[in-house]
Amino acid sequence: MADAFDANHDIHSLASSPISSFPIACFQEPGLKRRYRNAKDIETRIRIYERSFRIRVENLATILLLPLQYLEGNGYLYPKNWSHAVPEQPKPQPRVDHRMSYNQVMLSMHYHASFRTASDVESLPPHHHKEKEAENNCSVRDGNRCVVTGRSNPYIFWFIPRGRNDNADHNNATGNLEGGCIFLTGNIDLLDDIHSATELGKTHRMLNMLCTDSSIYHLLTQGLCAFNFICTHRLDDGSFQVQLKFFWMPELPGRFNQVIDLDEINRCGPRSNANGLTSFDHDKVQREGRRELTVDLDSFQHRGCPPPQFDRRSLQLASGQVIFIKISEQESQLFETVVKIHWACVTFAALCGGAGRSWYLTGRSQIDGSCQPRDEQFREDEEKKRRNIGSRF
Template identity: 55%
Template sequence: MAQSFGVPILEPEYKEGTRSQSIIRPAVPLRADALFPIACLQEPELDKRYGQAKKIEVAIKDIYPWFSFRVEQLAVILLVGIEDLRGSGHLSPTTCSPYHLKDRVCDVSPFYMLQLDPRNLDQKHWGHVISKAPKWQPRLDIEMHPDQVALSIYYNSRFRTGKSVENLPPGFHKEAESKCRERDKKRCVVTGRDNPRIFWFIPRGWNDTVEHNNTTGNLEGGCIFLTKIDLLDDIHSATELGKTHEAWNMLCVDPAIYNALTQGLCAFSFIRKKDVDDRTSEVHLKFFWMPILRGRFDQIVNLNEVEGCFPIKRGNKPVTFDHERVEREGKEELSLDLSMFQHRGCPMPRQVDSERTAISDPPILSGKDVVIKMPKRESELFETVVRIHWACVTFAALCGGAGRAWYLTGKKQVDGSFEPRDEQFRRDGARKNEHG
């Protein structure tokens, strides 16, 4: 386990070219409360979901012949509600233009801004995402080359924090963290242990400086397309920094769980909230470990491949697969891998399991209930940040990014171009193999 800036990095135990880690772990009895709560695993219409993905790909290819679905786009399709993919949904190939479809399925990946956790800013893995202001571009002109048009549109439509807004002073967040400790009685909400750390759902660095605030604003479209939550409604602003530097954006967790959370190895799923009285609400979450999947970063996917993985339809129940057969025949496909992960009880990742006595013994299982009481208005904002964090972490995990999200395709703030990281992923993998 590596150590950097006081935060242990739980080195992923990946062996590329082999089955995903979550598949090869010993099976445990599947519990109803441990069903992995993502859209594609909760419905009987997996084939229709893939059918809509094919229609989206065809529609985009009509405009951009070079376009092919990559794992990041498939992850979006598997995570959004089926209603978003048809009818008047925001990803419906029937009502959405191919231009908008391309933007919407591609803009999600850069939104995972884990590097803006201040504890990650100095780590070498995130060196490529240090914020840089967009490069100045002239306003649109009819004589511009198409490439220049794109640069001009990006620059002149960029998110701009107000000129009078100043960076937050050091320690601005301390009062909110104290309120969080008081609310959670200075104990981990998962294990009940004393002396917890404060976990932020929206990292502190999303809006602590004008530069970071602008970066978040430039990428907020990805949040809308994945979650249908508009950051500008409640938790982000061009006129105010630190809107999420509040207790409703925080939880008290054991230090070992904190390390796993900040690396995207686990997350909390929002279940429900109910009013206790006129001023207080009770929020119910479930804790889940993330699947450790093969890295498919920026990899073109075959949308027909799932049909050869022996899916089993069960009437109105979610689709499953012939798990014994696919293991025997060595089949791999993203939906199949997710089904196998769920079939195994959503197990704790190996790199966390090796440290499990630092968390709990016996180990914490996926599906563990967490209940928190808080003021009613705060519970609404709390739900928002929990949902955003869950969407980001599950998206990264589906791409193979649990514990290594720095390989996700990003976006250069200088010019708005996408920045695939698959080549760096392969180079790092080759270097690791050379050194054993």
């Protein structure tokens, strides 16, 4: 049984109203059909340069996660701004000179624009004292209790994992994700006091940490749940209170690197309500044996965003549980930033079918910039599981 909170404690964990929507953009804004039209437009425009290009699940997941304003007008994913999707690998290149062709110039610029940590920055030693101090401060702030269950002696969860900027190599690898962070979150730049070329350990601070029960900690690190940022309030004493909501992630089929049929959604009985939001004829979908990403998500939210199958009898935590964290004004903005980055990464992985198995996501080589699909390995591993299960009977 979880320990009870003191009535005057700074952190409160409350049961919220029933879940009406999984908090991602495609379920909070009208215009789902516009998203699919944008996806088709993006595919058409990229195929001008690369005939073999097709929208895959990783692309569609991003389109479903972002507000429409970033897909239209001059938004980050507006089709005219997708020239970066033309595949060019950033292998080591000489510096630009007047004898280079246009293509050689572009490759050189791409390589030399990659993130580099200053050469005089020293790596952080293991178990750096500032890291331990930050974890202790986090424990004090959160009352040495899990912010979700209220249980004492929690683990310290890092939103941006430790080891992302403890030495120059790790720092460079993380810095190269700056563009992806902006595209996935819509407007968050890693270099806005979260990451730096001149200072290591920028995320080894209390603002990147939260106290969680050991069970929740392990589920968070596997991408099976996450915290959604709601808002920040100024309190009478001048401090700030951040409101988060806890959500389980959907367990979806592994669609890693899968080409998406953008017309399949129209065969699933889409219908719009008075607010312009879209639902589906799930009886028809089940009867005809159809599977489509947004339809699967719609089913997940209508079931109340339930926990993973294996965990439904242990923690018994519902999606939508409200969490309040009291924090200083100075740290409130950066705390909001790391929560949003973590949420974007976890929901993106989940939409691709990667909740609890994100290692199957298509990656990008830090050596040459090439895509590294893992879908064949995923299918091989799934077939091994089926054979092992069959051999038991």
